[in-house]
Structure formats: structure tokens, C-alpha cells
Amino acid sequence: MGRERGRGAPAAHVVCSGDELALGRIANTNAAWLSRRLSDLGFDVRRHVVVPDHLEPLAAEIRAAARAARLVILSGGLGPTVDDLTREAAARAAGRRLVRSAAALAAIRRFFARRGRPMPENNARQADLPAGAVLLRNPVGTAPGFALAVGRAFVAALPGVPAELRPMFDSRVVPLLRRRFPRRPAVAATELDTIGLPESEVDRRLAGIASPDGNPRLSLMVRDAIVTARFFARGRTGAEARRVLRSALGPARRVLGAHVFGHDGMDVSDAVAALLLERRLTLSVAESCTGGLIGHLLTRVPGISAALVEDVVTYANEAKVKRLGVSAALIRRRGAVSAEVAAAMAEGSQRASGADASLAVTGIAGPGGGTAAKPVGLVYVAARFRGATTVREFRLPGDRAMVQARAARLALDHLRRRIMGG
Amino acid sequence: MGRERGRGAPAAHVVCSGDELALGRIANTNAAWLSRRLSDLGFDVRRHVVVPDHLEPLAAEIRAAARAARLVILSGGLGPTVDDLTREAAARAAGRRLVRSAAALAAIRRFFARRGRPMPENNARQADLPAGAVLLRNPVGTAPGFALAVGRAFVAALPGVPAELRPMFDSRVVPLLRRRFPRRPAVAATELDTIGLPESEVDRRLAGIASPDGNPRLSLMVRDAIVTARFFARGRTGAEARRVLRSALGPARRVLGAHVFGHDGMDVSDAVAALLLERRLTLSVAESCTGGLIGHLLTRVPGISAALVEDVVTYANEAKVKRLGVSAALIRRRGAVSAEVAAAMAEGSQRASGADASLAVTGIAGPGGGTAAKPVGLVYVAARFRGATTVREFRLPGDRAMVQARAARLALDHLRRRIMGG
Numbered sequence: 001m002g003r004e005r006g007r008g009a010p011a012a013h014v015v016c017s018g019d020e021l022a023l024g025r026i027a028n029t030n031a032a033w034l035s036r037r038l039s040d041l042g043f044d045v046r047r048h049v050v051v052p053d054h055l056e057p058l059a060a061e062i063r064a065a066a067r068a069a070r071l072v073i074l075s076g077g078l079g080p081t082v083d084d085l086t087r088e089a090a091a092r093a094a095g096r097r098l099v100r101s102a103a104a105l106a107a108i109r110r111f112f113a114r115r116g117r118p119m120p121e122n123n124a125r126q127a128d129l130p131a132g133a134v135l136l137r138n139p140v141g142t143a144p145g146f147a148l149a150v151g152r153a154f155v156a157a158l159p160g161v162p163a164e165l166r167p168m169f170d171s172r173v174v175p176l177l178r179r180r181f182p183r184r185p186a187v188a189a190t191e192l193d194t195i196g197l198p199e200s201e202v203d204r205r206l207a208g209i210a211s212p213d214g215n216p217r218l219s220l221m222v223r224d225a226i227v228t229a230r231f232f233a234r235g236r237t238g239a240e241a242r243r244v245l246r247s248a249l250g251p252a253r254r255v256l257g258a259h260v261f262g263h264d265g266m267d268v269s270d271a272v273a274a275l276l277l278e279r280r281l282t283l284s285v286a287e288s289c290t291g292g293l294i295g296h297l298l299t300r301v302p303g304i305s306a307a308l309v310e311d312v313v314t315y316a317n318e319a320k321v322k323r324l325g326v327s328a329a330l331i332r333r334r335g336a337v338s339a340e341v342a343a344a345m346a347e348g349s350q351r352a353s354g355a356d357a358s359l360a361v362t363g364i365a366g367p368g369g370g371t372a373a374k375p376v377g378l379v380y381v382a383a384r385f386r387g388a389t390t391v392r393e394f395r396l397p398g399d400r401a402m403v404q405a406r407a408a409r410l411a412l413d414h415l416r417r418r419i420m421g422g
Numbered sequence: 423m424g425r426e427r428g429r430g431a432p433a434a435h436v437v438c439s440g441d442e443l444a445l446g447r448i449a450n451t452n453a454a455w456l457s458r459r460l461s462d463l464g465f466d467v468r469r470h471v472v473v474p475d476h477l478e479p480l481a482a483e484i485r486a487a488a489r490a491a492r493l494v495i496l497s498g499g500l501g502p503t504v505d506d507l508t509r510e511a512a513a514r515a516a517g518r519r520l521v522r523s524a525a526a527l528a529a530i531r532r533f534f535a536r537r538g539r540p541m542p543e544n545n546a547r548q549a550d551l552p553a554g555a556v557l558l559r560n561p562v563g564t565a566p567g568f569a570l571a572v573g574r575a576f577v578a579a580l581p582g583v584p585a586e587l588r589p590m591f592d593s594r595v596v597p598l599l600r601r602r603f604p605r606r607p608a609v610a611a612t613e614l615d616t617i618g619l620p621e622s623e624v625d626r627r628l629a630g631i632a633s634p635d636g637n638p639r640l641s642l643m644v645r646d647a648i649v650t651a652r653f654f655a656r657g658r659t660g661a662e663a664r665r666v667l668r669s670a671l672g673p674a675r676r677v678l679g680a681h682v683f684g685h686d687g688m689d690v691s692d693a694v695a696a697l698l699l700e701r702r703l704t705l706s707v708a709e710s711c712t713g714g715l716i717g718h719l720l721t722r723v724p725g726i727s728a729a730l731v732e733d734v735v736t737y738a739n740e741a742k743v744k745r746l747g748v749s750a751a752l753i754r755r756r757g758a759v760s761a762e763v764a765a766a767m768a769e770g771s772q773r774a775s776g777a778d779a780s781l782a783v784t785g786i787a788g789p790g791g792g793t794a795a796k797p798v799g800l801v802y803v804a805a806r807f808r809g810a811t812t813v814r815e816f817r818l819p820g821d822r823a824m825v826q827a828r829a830a831r832l833a834l835d836h837l838r839r840r841i842m843g844g
Contacts, residue, residue, distance in 0.1 A: 021470070046473065051468065319731055
């Protein structure tokens, strides 16, 4: 950020309010998401602040942020209850009154009307905005956002629910920022999402291509067996920034090869879904230790119904036998967590579904169920495609949730490589 | 928390430094974890701050926090690199020099010796602590922490790696806090997790029982379709705090009734899993629009294999027919998203699995697939238990992810109420 700052990137602060944040019930994913977006837009994110739901402290934070930064994004506190105080705190910080916005009220009434429900009276409070604020419509929920000037700063307030904050920032705030901040430094950023290599190996392979304090700037992020390499380029013009970025991406893709499954924070499930839809392939899944996570990840993708025939979570051995035709003798002989049973699950799944491809997972997620021979974290994934079944074994670290999360991604990646012919 | 202030709960700030936090590469889980611990210890967590790795801004934040709060916890910036600035920033804030701690240096050398590696020279920087600081040994990594007075505040600095920060806080910082803050107020907190009422209605029902600035203090948190009411009580003694808490919980449970499914941040899936295991009931699930999410939620629970027989995600209509015996004519006549098909899915699932209970969901998660008669967000859930099948219809707001998340919780809640006989 030192460099970006040198280039005159406007300073931005993120102020999030909510007892659930201040008390640590939830981690501040909004600040993280907003910071990535703001940085990609050429802002210099200098500070996140979290405060509980109290009027004066929140108003004081907004004032302080508006003195220190040219852009302040607020999240949370726009709900209908008495501890939703962002509207009033922002009004105090700006020295404005609250006035009920007819447009905001109409939007809230429409929200309830669409659901055939009367609007509870206290939801009307959500339409009280600081005088002179610009209404930011909420396409998803009831809480309208707003933007207003506080001193020399531009302040935008968004709801705390990520599924509402994200589309509102992209559709309502970004256009305003482009107009209000025409002279941001030219930047260009891309992320390459990889799976199958440890972070240290990704780092080693990219060493000659980009570095943490070069241009482009390299940073690595790790989640659920996925290593994402972020390239952040700066230039005098957008064209120059994009040229700097391209000059690194080509070599990076070459050294990372088939381990790259996507870009800009995709999940392996997104890549597999896109691959299936693009090639018009159908898939059936058989899960054991991942318990439905693979189906859940794939069905986050709109339109996946064209590809996903079924996902059978055969948690009990009888279900493996009855639903997938796995031989009970095989389970007795090899154990439910074995390469042979994984293969039989994939084959049984494809036989029953008639899908073009099938994917199966069996393993020990823990904390119980491990043995010396078959420890917690032992996972077998099997993919069947074009008449051939391939099985991979993994020994995954971490607790039950981590083993399930990684097993699901590594299983999807195994299928991805089979379909790509890798 | 306003009143806690009045009652003399010492104010605490959490200041976290690191570009990876400020740029949004990672969410601030340290602040969340520390805040839960601090709140349970009777501190009033008034603020989290995140700043990037820059010396003066970090020193300024430490000074500001030390003026505003009696306790300041710092995390991050204790590594061996030039970006690790917390030692120097804290020294500046306290008006001290950095002095190399022989004890800290010895501990770092031992860390490398145990691994049979020589200590790289730059690791010696990690032993430079503000003059007069108390060393906080790191049982896990190389980065020692430290504690020192900055003005009237007690400041403790811990590494940013959660696996190092957490044991160091519990083993090194908590004993210091018990000595430095002997007169923390006695506190007691409980959360009631509810589903089936909107936040505004939970708020209305609890109005006479607890309030955002009363004792106990009420705060509401919403996630998916779950509304959690947190009651935070204070007293002169632990017994008094617990008495204050009990005096509110009874009435609260009465006005919220069967909508309360759990406490202290449980998910509905946790409650259903506990209910099944406790009553030795087996369950089979049939999912369509939730795509495996119900299975995923249930299988996060260790030991659930004793209850969950199978979960069949019948995404395609043929799968509903083949796997669940739903009549193709019924699907043609009523549509796959209908009360009749939801019931047939639940009945087919139980027939095939022989489980004591079954749960089925069918709906339109969107963004596509909606019609005037059957809009996006229309969801039917069916539960079969003790020979009876009951179906509920929901019209859920939000995007695909929100519809799926809420549909899964509402389906599990429908089953919960059936089993509870509600």
C-alpha cells in the first residue's frame, strides 16, 4: 500500500457497527470484502473500525473517519429495531436531521407487498434518512442504504447482511465512486485460483514473476486446499496497469499449469459446474464423509440443474449397498473407507443415474472413528468418466470441518482434471 | 453495553495490524475470538481497529486506544520481517526505547534448536521489546508477546497467527488480567436462538422483559432465518448477575415459546441432530433446491451417523421418480415445486430408507425458474413422522444463497416441531 499511497490513492475507512461484531459472534467479513473491492478500485484502505450498537460512539467514529479519509463505507445498523442506529449516527455526524424518505418507504412497502405480507410499523423507521442523503435502493432486503457528505468525506451506508451489502456496493456505490473520484490511480488486479500445490510451492514458482513489493504486487491467500495468487498492478493509465498485469499473468499461468482452476476467488465447484455446463455433461455424486457439501457447493451455481442429476449421501453402510449397489462383502473386507469402496460408489452412482460422469467420496472426518491404520483425515475420492474410474487417497490435516471442506474441494478437483483429460 | 460502562466494566479495545487484514485477504477472526473472551471476562469491548503495516499510523492507534480504554489487546506485527512493526509502534506510543530481551532471545534460539535449525539473524529482532515490558512467552511459535503500560492503559501484544494468539492469551494474558483488573463486574450471558419469527416480532415480544440499555442488556442477531436474542446481565456478585439473567430468561422463553430451538449460537441443524440422537430416531432426507445443504449442516455434527441414514439430492425430475418413487404424472400435473410433490418426496424417502422420520424440500432458489404463479423464493417443506406427513409453504426473500440457507433452516425447524409434537 505504501506505493499506492505514494501514487495519490484516496484514503478509505470502513466502519462496521453491530454488537454481533463487537462481541465477536461473527468475524468481520464485510470489511474484508469491501477492502478487496476498494483496493481494486484504486482506493487506499487505511483502517477498519468495529463498534457496538451505541449512538454516540458510532457517531464519533463516523466523524473521525470523515476527518481522516475521503471515503467512508459504513456497514450494519440499518435494520428496523431500536439498536439499528446508523441512520441517526450518520445524521448527527453530518449535522443533519432525519427525514422520512417517501421513496425508501415505498420500496419497503413493495418488499412486503411482493410477499403478500403487511409491513410491520417499525419497518417504517428504515425509511428515515439523514436530510440530503442519496437513497441507495436495496434489491434484496428491506434495509435501504444511503450516501451523504460528512465534512469533506463521501460516506456510504450499507446493510450488514453480506448478501445485501455486496450487490448494493457493486450496483449502487461503485457508480457513485466513479463519478466522485475520477482521479484514482490506474490499477488492475487479477487472482489466479489454484489447487493441488502447497502455498510455499506456489510462492516458489512465482518468485521470478511477481513479488510482495513489486509491480504487480503478489499476495497469496489460502482457504480450503485452495491457494489464490493475487496480482495487483499500478500504472499511469489503465492501459499501462493492464499491460503490467498481463506481463505477469502469462508466465504465472505457465508455471502453475493445470493447478490453476479459476480466477478472482472462484471455488473449485464453480469451475466444475462451468466445465459440465459448457461441455453439456451430466454428473451424479455419491458422498459419505462430506455429507452433502459437494452437492451444496455445486448447487450454489445457477442453472446447475442442467448438469447435476442427483447426489446421494450414503452415510450408513446399508445406504451404500441399497442406493449405490456397493457389495456388503466388499465393505466388510476393505472397510467403508477404502479405495475399493470409493470406486464402487462412483460406479454405482453412474450406473443408477446414467450420468456422463460420477464422483464419490468416502473418508474419516473425525473427531472419532480413526484408527492407526485409518486415521482421521484419511479420504478417498473416485471419479468415473468415459468408462474409467480413478481413485486418489488424501491424508488431510485439521478438524472435522476442515477435513470435510478440503475433501470436497479435492474431490471436485479430481473430477475436473479427469474431464480436462489431465 | 452503555450500562456496563456505568457499572464500571473496564473498557477494552482490540487493535490488529497487517496488510492482509487491511486489504481484506483474511477476515479478522482474532478480534472476534478476543472479544468473546474479553466479554466473558467482564470487559466491555468497545472497539476493534484494523490498520495496515505502517509505523506511525499503528503507533497513533495504540496511543488513541490507550487514552480511550483501560485494556488494549494488540495482534499481529511481531514477526521477524521489516513489515513487523508492533514492537516499535508500542515503544513509541509508550515513549520507551526498544531493548533486546535476553530471555526472549534465548526462547527464540531454543525454538530453532528444538527443530535442529540455526536461528536466522533477523529473528533476533523479535527479541527487541519496549523497555520495561513484560515478556509473554510463545509456547507455539517464535514471536514473543509483551505487555506494558501505555499511559493509564494496560497493553498486551500478541502474534497474529490464531494458533499462537489463542494459547498465549489464555495462558499468559488472562492471569495478568485477573491480577490487574480485580474489580471487574460479575457478568452472566445467555443467548436464545429462535426461528419462525421476524426480528421485529422477537423485538416486540421481548420489549417488556429486556432492553438494549437495561440489565440484562438485550441484543438481537440475525442470520439466515434464525434470530438470536442475547441477554447480558451484570451484578455485584456472580450470583446476582446469574439471578438477574434468570429473571429475564423465564419470561423470554414463555413469550417466544416453541420458536426457541437452542441457545448460545446453535444452528437449527444442531438442535435437530441433538433431538434425533437423544430420542434414538433415524432420519432420511430428500432435497431439491437446497442441493445437499441440509445434509451438510447435519453432518457437521460428530456422531450424526447414528441418526442420518441417507440424504438423496434429487435435482432432476427423473431422480425424484427413480430415487423417491414420486409419480411422474403428479410432477406433470402439479409441478416439481408443489406441496404434493414435497409430500411425495418425504414419503418416498421414508419408504426407501425405513427411517423413523423423513424430511423433504422442493422450491425455486432462483435466479431463474420463477413464474408469476410460482415466483423465486417459493419453497415447500414436508416432514413425515409417526405416519403423518405435513407440508409448509414459504415465500423467501433474497438471492439464491439466501433462499437455500433459509429454506434449509425452515425445513429442519418444521421437522423439529413435528418431533417435539408442536
